Amino acid sequence: MNSTSPTERVDVLRRIASVITVPLGALASLSTIAIMVAITVDVVVRNLGGRSVPGLLEMSESALVATVFLGLAYAGATNAHVAVDLLTAALRPAVARVLIGIAWLGAVAVSVWFVVATLQRALQSTAANELRQGLVDWPVWPARWLIVIGFAAFLLVAVINVVLIVRGQPLLGEDDVDPDLAATQQARTASPPADPAAVRRDDHSTHHRPEEGSR
Template sequence: MSTPLHRLVRLINLAFLSASGVFIVLMMLHITLDVVLRNAGIAVQGSLEIVSFYYMVCLVFLPMGYVELHNEHIRVDLFVQMMPRMVQLALYVLACLLALAFFGMLGWQTLLDALKSTRAAETAMANFTFYIWPARWALPVGFAGLCLAALSNLLRALAERRAL
């Protein structure tokens, strides 16, 4: 059963996943260009910083909601599978509520950190001015996508009266 909310959350997280895919391609091209130019004796300044502060952060945090939406996070449900269906649902609802609380708090704190970093125009130590505040926004955005996915899965599980 697909509700309008679930379809919207799916589209949002698909957009985040697509952005993450773009960052993977950019990272691959950037590293390839860096290797080729380095072998030609030309140094590309800032490759390490861009890869580690921008590409890696975005490709780790942006697709988390998509993974949650499809129930692909690591699960250990050996004994849960043997329990009655209603107990499975109750445990799933509890897990979704805990996920909402935990990732909601992480999202809130990383939002505060991103705002602070943006106001301060935070930079990293490098041979040039390297702003890291834009990368700070990947965390609250990723956690927001994850919370939306957990909420959507929770509502779907309650509507279908079964653990997803």
């Protein structure tokens, strides 16, 4: 008999997303640092020696691929992706939730397409030992596999978010909201508007009477 509660199953999904996306996000950050270091070294050597360092440009291009595609799933899991909520913010929460769910379903469909297409291209590139010719012959096929990994991880995030929406749970990243800020916003929403007449009476009662010495 399975004794796992729905809450525990949701927590498992969140842990799976964290275990996969956090290391990928860290690698994306390291790739960004590698690009900065490579560009700095190349500029210094070019200014001092009059020539570029062989391989640094090609390495920076591969690192840029890692930065973009390995960080894709982490952005989705932390709710840090670019979003325009002008429409959903004006709708009722239930209606906005349905639209967000439809958007994540679309993300699942598109991600499946991207994973299949990039996987086929990565297999072809690996079989042909695809190279980029420059100052050095730089292999391109490892970067193509990074694209596959990035899209596959984002597909996992999209599927988990769809499951969370169906179960009525916060999306990945939405449960990291500051509790104090959330409580303040909830209190403002729940508090009834003040009575204008009462406010005027309070304002009138707080006027200072003139002191006797000023007569």
